[in-house]
Amino acid sequence: MNYSSSPIGIFDSGLGGLTVFKAVKDLLPCEKLIYFGDTARVPYGTKSRNAVISFSKEISGYLLLKKVKMLIVACNTATSLALPEIRRMSQVPVCGVIEPGVKAAIAATPYGGKILVIGTKATISSHAYAKALAKANKNIEVMEQSCPLFVPLVEEGWTDKAVTEEAALEYLAPYRSKKINTLILGCTHYPLIEKVVRRVMGNEVHIVNSAMAAAYASRQILQENNLLAKSFRKGPDRFIVSDAPEHFSKMADMLLGLKPDKVTIKRF
């Protein structure tokens, strides 16, 4: 049996993974996608390792039952804490967001230099980026900064307000004098406030968007496994959340211009 016509499963703690959804959709318009947002338990970034692993396994199991041909873990927190566990339980390829982000950052910093990773508390304290960057290039100095308020700011729709800039200054001002070469947006919510981060950090920093990087990596994995859709798959993509589908719909439109046909609910 050929699975190339099966859908791709994408999940996140909430809305942030929609930046990955959109990047995948733009890059691979023939593919059918199933998106799951764990809106009943969002955010993940302030929760413990055990909680994030348990939530991620539950959702992965649910998507695997829907016969997806690949899983995209569109959440940096879930990737940094639960990727090995998800890979262990999955018969299909699993793509996280960290390896692709690291590759893109290394490519953007070819002569070595300073890379700043920003993300949730859980992602930063896992040091998943720092370890992978150190392994990839010894001439790189890595700095890490957690920015816990960024996710609630995005979920509030405050993507370009004075308060968002104030929060960005609070977290990032200490790095402005450090001659950072590359900054990794190590959370799938952060591309939505890239403009603010850019204003605070200046024009000389190269900003890596891990959502875009994950979309390219997913395409490569599908190619290598001969799983790319052979033709356009009709019908709408599916959106499933664990709570508050109306709010999800509204925010998907407001933040990304996505207009889900229907958002269904699945409680755990």
Add this chain to the structure above:
Amino acid sequence: MNYSSSPIGIFDSGLGGLTVFKAVKDLLPCEKLIYFGDTARVPYGTKSRNAVISFSKEISGYLLLKKVKMLIVACNTATSLALPEIRRMSQVPVCGVIEPGVKAAIAATPYGGKILVIGTKATISSHAYAKALAKANKNIEVMEQSCPLFVPLVEEGWTDKAVTEEAALEYLAPYRSKKINTLILGCTHYPLIEKVVRRVMGNEVHIVNSAMAAAYASRQILQENNLLAKSFRKGPDRFIVSDAPEHFSKMADMLLGLKPDKVTIKRF
């Protein structure tokens, strides 16, 4: 059997209810308290009615099994959405935070006037305060404003930062010209940023702290039911959370100077 020596059960979505815990402790030092914080699913304020009811019933059932003599729902969101359901399942008195807050606000506005209620999205869209205030005094004009960022700001420990003031301005500036008489802090997290709210709203507004009001109401309920502890109960209070006990401990100390002996974990 006399239950007066049994503990009091208090729960919240996370840390905010500790303001109620502290107020009860200060007012009733002889009582033994069991505090539950649902840190695996915090925040509640952005979740749906069904989700909040289901979480609240689960936790109430758990505390009732521990033979508490009274339940204090130290969360405005859970009170506004789930109080009737909790009362239905409980054999012991249940005290929410809204009725006490309303009584205190009415007492503070004896000649009628304008009352502004601030709270989470869920609390505000339930209109629980507005309905109760309208019923209590017809000469009161009620305004309601949700402030979703305040909970994450408090959970981040940013109780007195420029970014917090900027967020407060974003939410509250439109009310500064409206001659508000009384403002209800309709979320148990908000007493921790009362100073910032005060700065934005000026010195003439009467601010009602629903945590304090709930503590007084709890004492009255215990008195009326002959359930007040007859003597000092030795041994530490108990703290139980559904995730990340160390973080809870740290924040309890940082925000309120509480130093829990031990924080245990209970997952649902």
